[in-house]
Amino acid sequence: MRTIAMRLAYDGTDFVGSQWQNTGRSVQGELEGAWFQFTQEQRRFVFAGRTDAGVHAQGQMAHVQTETHHDLATIQRGCNAWLPGDVAVRNVWEVAPNFHARHSAIRREYRYLIADTPVLLPLLRHYVLHVEQPLDDRAIQTALTFLHGRHDFAAFTSQSTSQGSTIRHCYEARCLRVEVLGQTLLAIDVAANAFLQHMVRTIVGTVVLVGRGRLKPERMERVLQERDRRQAGPTAAAHGLSLMTVVYPPHVLPLGAS
Amino acid sequence: MRTIAMRLAYDGTDFVGSQWQNTGRSVQGELEGAWFQFTQEQRRFVFAGRTDAGVHAQGQMAHVQTETHHDLATIQRGCNAWLPGDVAVRNVWEVAPNFHARHSAIRREYRYLIADTPVLLPLLRHYVLHVEQPLDDRAIQTALTFLHGRHDFAAFTSQSTSQGSTIRHCYEARCLRVEVLGQTLLAIDVAANAFLQHMVRTIVGTVVLVGRGRLKPERMERVLQERDRRQAGPTAAAHGLSLMTVVYPPHVLPLGAS
Numbered sequence: 001m002r003t004i005a006m007r008l009a010y011d012g013t014d015f016v017g018s019q020w021q022n023t024g025r026s027v028q029g030e031l032e033g034a035w036f037q038f039t040q041e042q043r044r045f046v047f048a049g050r051t052d053a054g055v056h057a058q059g060q061m062a063h064v065q066t067e068t069h070h071d072l073a074t075i076q077r078g079c080n081a082w083l084p085g086d087v088a089v090r091n092v093w094e095v096a097p098n099f100h101a102r103h104s105a106i107r108r109e110y111r112y113l114i115a116d117t118p119v120l121l122p123l124l125r126h127y128v129l130h131v132e133q134p135l136d137d138r139a140i141q142t143a144l145t146f147l148h149g150r151h152d153f154a155a156f157t158s159q160s161t162s163q164g165s166t167i168r169h170c171y172e173a174r175c176l177r178v179e180v181l182g183q184t185l186l187a188i189d190v191a192a193n194a195f196l197q198h199m200v201r202t203i204v205g206t207v208v209l210v211g212r213g214r215l216k217p218e219r220m221e222r223v224l225q226e227r228d229r230r231q232a233g234p235t236a237a238a239h240g241l242s243l244m245t246v247v248y249p250p251h252v253l254p255l256g257a258s
Numbered sequence: 259m260r261t262i263a264m265r266l267a268y269d270g271t272d273f274v275g276s277q278w279q280n281t282g283r284s285v286q287g288e289l290e291g292a293w294f295q296f297t298q299e300q301r302r303f304v305f306a307g308r309t310d311a312g313v314h315a316q317g318q319m320a321h322v323q324t325e326t327h328h329d330l331a332t333i334q335r336g337c338n339a340w341l342p343g344d345v346a347v348r349n350v351w352e353v354a355p356n357f358h359a360r361h362s363a364i365r366r367e368y369r370y371l372i373a374d375t376p377v378l379l380p381l382l383r384h385y386v387l388h389v390e391q392p393l394d395d396r397a398i399q400t401a402l403t404f405l406h407g408r409h410d411f412a413a414f415t416s417q418s419t420s421q422g423s424t425i426r427h428c429y430e431a432r433c434l435r436v437e438v439l440g441q442t443l444l445a446i447d448v449a450a451n452a453f454l455q456h457m458v459r460t461i462v463g464t465v466v467l468v469g470r471g472r473l474k475p476e477r478m479e480r481v482l483q484e485r486d487r488r489q490a491g492p493t494a495a496a497h498g499l500s501l502m503t504v505v506y507p508p509h510v511l512p513l514g515a516s
Contacts, residue, residue, distance in 0.1 A: 011380040056381060058440065076376075086380045118334075122269040122344045123314060123385055181438065182316065 001065050003099050004075060005253065007091040008060040013126045013239065014086060018051040018060065027051075027087055031062065034082035038075075039068045048101040048246040049108055049195065054238030056127065059090070059109075061246040063101040093253060107171060107247035110200045112188040112240045113180070114208070121183050128185060129204075129240035135211030137175050137186055142217035143210045144173035144188070146224060147203065154227035156203055157196035158235065166227075169193045173203070186211075189244075198235050206233035259323050261357050262333060263511065265349040266318040271384045271497065272344060276309040276318065285309075285345055289320065292340035296333075297326045306359040306504040307366055307453070312496030314385060317348070317367075319504040321359040351511055365429060365505035367449040368458045370498045371438070372466070379441050386443060387462075387498035393469030395433050395444055400475035401468045402431035402446070404482060405461065412485035414461055415454035416493065424485075427451045431461070444469075447502075456493050464491035 008027070016024030031045050048061040070078065072092045079089045098104075113128040115121075120130040147170045154166040172191040177184055188207065190200050206223065209215040215233070223231045266285070274282030289303050306319040328336065330350045337347045356362075371386040373379075378388040405428045412424040430449040435442055446465065448458050464481065467473040473491070481489045 009377075009379050009381070011383070058379065058381075080377065085383045088377045088380050090377050119267075119338065119346050119348050121267050121316065122346050123267070123316075125269070125343045127381060 001067060001097070003063055003095050003097050004066055004072075005061060005063045005093040005095045005099060005101065006079075006089050008062060009058050009088045009090050010056060010060065011086040011126070012051060012054050012056040015053060017053045017055075018047050018049070018057070027057075027060070028062075030084055030087050031079070034079050035064065037082040038078035039066065039070075041066060041068065046101045048105045049243055050197075051241075051243055052198070052238050055241045055243065056239075057243040059245040060243050061101045061105065061248075063095065063099055095253060099252060101246075104248050104252050105194075105246045106249060107191055107193060107245075108195060108243065109172075109189065109191040109245040109247070110195070111242050111244050112190075112200060112204045112236065113178075113242075114186040114188070114204075114240060115183060116186055116211070117183070121181055123181060124183065124185075126239055127242070128180075129237055131208065131212075133212060135186060135208065136213065137177065137211065139213070139217050140175045140186075140188070140207045140211045143207050143215075143220040144175060144190075144203075146217075146220040147173040147190070151224050152227055153196055153199055153224070155223045155229055155232045156199050156206070157229070158202070159197040166196055168196065168199070175207075200241055201236045201238065202229075202232050202234075204236035204240070208236065209233045259325060259355070261321055261353050261355050262324055262330075263319060263321045263351045263353045263357060263359065264334075264337075264347050266320060267316045267346045267348055268314060268318065269344040269384070270309060270312050270314040273311060275311045275313075276305050276307070276315070285315075285318070286320075288342055288345050289337070292337050293322065295340040296336035297324065297328075299324060299326065304359045306363045307501055308455075309499075309501055310456070310496050314497075314500040315502075316500055317503040318501050319359045319363065319506075321353065321357055353511060357510060359504075362506050362510050363452075363504045364507060365449055365451060365503075366453060366501065367430075367447065367503040367505070368453070369500050369502050370446040370448075370458060370462045370494065371436075371500075372444040372446070372462075372498060373441060374444055374469070375441070379439055381439060382441065382443075384497055385500070386438075387495055389466060389470075391470060393444060393466065394471065395435065395469065397471070397475050398433045398444075398446070398465045398469045401465050401473075401478040402433060402448075402461075404475075404478040405431040405448070409482050410485055411454055411457055411482070413481045413487055413490045414457045414464070415487070416460070417455040424454055426454065426457070433465075458499055459494045459496065460487075460490050460492075462494035462498070466494065467491045
């Protein structure tokens with residue numbers, strides 16, 4: 001038995017989410033279907049992070065156990081040949097049997113894109129949140145800086161606190177201006193060891209209020225301390241969010257990939 | 259009566275083209291519908307360039323005659339409020355009565371995007387042509403350089419030569435590498451006084467064969483001279499193409515826009 005790890009990109013627009021649901025298309029469902037077409041194996045894929053309906057990925061990670069003898073390049077080509085256009089396998093690795101896409105990961109990086117201009121380019125409408133007023137990116141950066149470090153993020157999740165610890169370690173939270181197709185966007189990058197349900201989207205919903213001047217940046221610190229979801233902003237729309245990268249310790253994920 | 263000029267962006271994916279057709283959604287139809295909702299005027303819009311089904315625009319131009327008294331910012335907001343998400347009015351100008359979006363234009367600029375990598379990011383699949391082999395961009399540039407200047411482009415159009423002159427002046431034809439969402443793409447930029455039907459797509463279909471080594475760059479010169487459509491490459495897919503800019507003489511289009 002071999003263990004295969006994959007880096008995936010997908011357009012989340014037409015998915016109910018990364019994981020199987022009772023109804024609708026999931027990324028996992030499409031991947032397991034393509035794997036069956038390619039290998040005739042019925043296999044379960046494990047994903048590093050659960051993404052909601054409408055959330056995209058440029059670097060989701062998944063693993064599967066297999067008896068296939070194909071080389072890595074053939075596995076990548078075979079999966080891509082059977083996958084629909086909104087999912088792609090970007091890289092394939094052979095990893096040790098104890099590799100686990102979720103448990104072995106030590107860091108996840110998300111990016112949220114916002115156009116704070118009167119007009120959003122139509123080509124970007126499924127990938128970028130549109131707010132018509134310009135946002136104060138310095139105030140947003142000040143607010144984000146309060147998130148750095150180890151905190152209880154209970155105020156920034158929709159999940160009930162009975163579902164385990166809400167403590168996470170935030171390695172990075174910053175905003176920067178990026179240009180996509182000639183349009184200047186605001187990118188909010190958040191990296192942590194792991195994320196709670198809706199955590200990035202609630203952080204973004206809160207800092208957008210800061211960027212509009214409706215909340216002071218220092219409010220972020222109090223929201224963290226009070227651990228009360230009602231003190232944070234709304235959950236920002238899913239379609240602005242992408243899972244960019246999942247990081248593993250270097251000995252876990254070998255460099256030689258297809 | 260006032261004459262209003264507009265700069266438009268659209269995602270061509272779900273349109274039968276820029277102009278009215280017997281059936282299907284057109285950009286013109288959506289714009290005229292939004293205009294009616296906003297002003298209660300039934301008006302015909304004139305477009306600078308006719309784009310095919312699937313072709314996008316970041317800088318299409320159009321004009322309309324109107325009796326509305328709204329200021330330019332209100333016109334822009336009003337149209338955008340009624341337009342569907344795949345069309346947007348980027349700027350609005352008031353122009354002289356003899357302004358004509360098509361006849362007054364002196365230059366059009368198109369960009370065609372190609373990913374010549376094994377995997378195309380799913381987010382880009384409606385905007386970028388995917389070819390799996392790497393293309394030789396220096397050979398492509400050599401081929402494109404033959405297009406500079408005034409030529410008979412009869413070999414690069416699907417339209418019959420009975421539909422008027424096939425002579426056009428090409429101001430620029432170049433290829434460059436651009437990065438979009440972290441993926442390096444090949445952009446082919448072509449600027450001319452005006453374009454024939456399928457002209458950019460046929461140029462791209464030809465230079466892709468050059469980039470694969472299937473045609474020599476010098477072949478471009480002979481295809482131009484022989485003026486025979488069968489000597490050029492296939493018409494490249496519509497979805498890689500965008501109308502980027504339409505240029506007018508500076509006295510025709512005032513700088514003060516909304």
